[in-house]
Amino acid sequence: MEKKELFNPKQLTSARISRGFTMKELAEKTKISRQMISNYESGKTVPKAENLLNLISTLEFPKSFFTSDMSDLYSGATFFRSQTAATKKSRDMQKEKLKYLFEVVTKLSEYVNLPDVNLPDLVEKNIQDISEEDIISKAQELRKNWGVDSVSPINNLIQLAEKNGVVIAEANMTDDKLDAVSRWIIDRPFVMLTDNGESAVRRRFNVAHELGHIILHNSIESIHDYSAKDLNNIIERQADTFASHFLLPSRAFEESLLSTSLDFYLDLKKYWKVSIQAMIYKTYSLGLINDDQRLYLNKKISWNKWRKKEPLDDVLIVERPNLLKTVYEMIVENNVINQFELNYSFSLPQDELEKIIGADIFSKETPKKSEPILRLVK
Known part of the structure; x- marks a missing residue:
């Protein structure tokens, strides 16, 4: 029997906060009541298919995100x-x-x-x-x-x-x-x-x-x-x-x-x-x-009006992170895992994932190859 994926209410809270929405704002955008949003996030109620699709579309997070379980950052100061x-x-x-x-x-x-x-x-x-x-x-x-x-x-x-x-x-x-x-x-x-x-x-x-x-x-x-x-x-x-x-x-x-x-x-x-x-x-x-x-x-x-912008600010090159992009490209270029599968495994929206990795990874995505169907010929 296929295992049913369970909705994780913490993930809805995470997606909403990361997009900068209050419960009221998300309710207004989705036309779902604020009380229902609260029930979803507290785990009192599981969203039915129509409302879940509405939340996914509004928040622009993949469906897999809402059934995954991400670590909470408890110990240590931020x-x-x-x-x-x-x-x-x-x-x-x-x-x-x-x-x-x-x-x-x-x-x-x-x-x-x-x-x-x-x-x-x-x-x-x-x-x-x-x-x-x-x-x-x-x-x-x-x-x-x-x-x-x-x-x-x-x-x-x-x-x-x-x-x-x-x-x-x-x-x-x-x-x-x-x-x-x-x-x-x-x-x-x-x-x-x-x-x-x-x-x-x-x-x-x-x-x-x-x-x-x-x-x-x-x-x-x-x-x-x-x-x-x-x-x-x-x-x-x-x-x-x-x-x-x-x-x-x-x-x-x-x-x-x-x-x-x-x-x-x-x-x-x-x-x-x-x-x-x-x-x-x-x-x-x-x-x-x-x-x-x-x-x-x-x-x-x-x-000189240099408080917010000094001379050379448009000249000196802004440093950007490169480590995660290099690691990602090593994995894909060496065929350690199919790029489509790797991207899917993160369970994150395209905009979040590409910003973190620092590369346009979805436009160059390698489709997952389907296995050929073999039949015995007598």
Whole structure:
């Protein structure tokens, strides 16, 4: 007897949240009552065929998604870049998409071994006890672990992080108040970037910031245990400090700083691939300029309208994740599994899956070959 596939109510909740819908909004779009949507998500009622097809069509998720069982990300903290500015709706969307990323990585790992995680020992201190010396030490250790000397700019940060076991992907969403999300899942760090069309330097700083969370804040069980003040003034600032020391080693940066004119900072931006504003702050934090000089430079930045967009932002190439695309292509090109079967096995919508993998995989999909029917000829 064929086994009947069971509807998983948690998957409906996940699909709805990842698309950014409230129950009320989904009810309005599907013409199904909000109470019925609630019953479906609580498991009180199983949707009949017509309503299930309606939900599938509206949410644009495959039917197999609603009968699958994806892991919940229970233990460990999830960190959101721009935590306080981002809405709860955006954070919830990112958390669901992070689950999808984990599912994709789990499936790909059945066929290909991902790079080993290569990070310094994680900091196991209360956030109030983490000193700047601790942060500097870990930034230096990470450079050493990753084979980067203490004086050179980091060329391609995302590629380097992927090579050392950090999984990075872009999320299928845009929100200019939420740049990234990161967390440990089991034994590997994951970073998911919001596709905000950000500049190369902003993306690099975002990734370095998330690496800071991953290394410095392993003792945090949940960000909800902390006040907004702690998040802004301690946790986020510590991650920013890590990013600054990691991308701009103090001694090397100081030696490269031959002038504090904006024109010279522009030249330094090409070299270090860090924003002018971040370098000005670094200069100030090193005591190389005083309050008045910093204020003067920041006023010039505002006058030039460089707050949101600096020179070279359209020139420097934005780094993009490539590891999962490479792994996927290895599997398909070596005929480890038929591409159609592999795509189907993820049980994810095309737009989510292609964004995570970073490739247009469905248009090049190899159809599943049907087996020939053989008959004995007497």
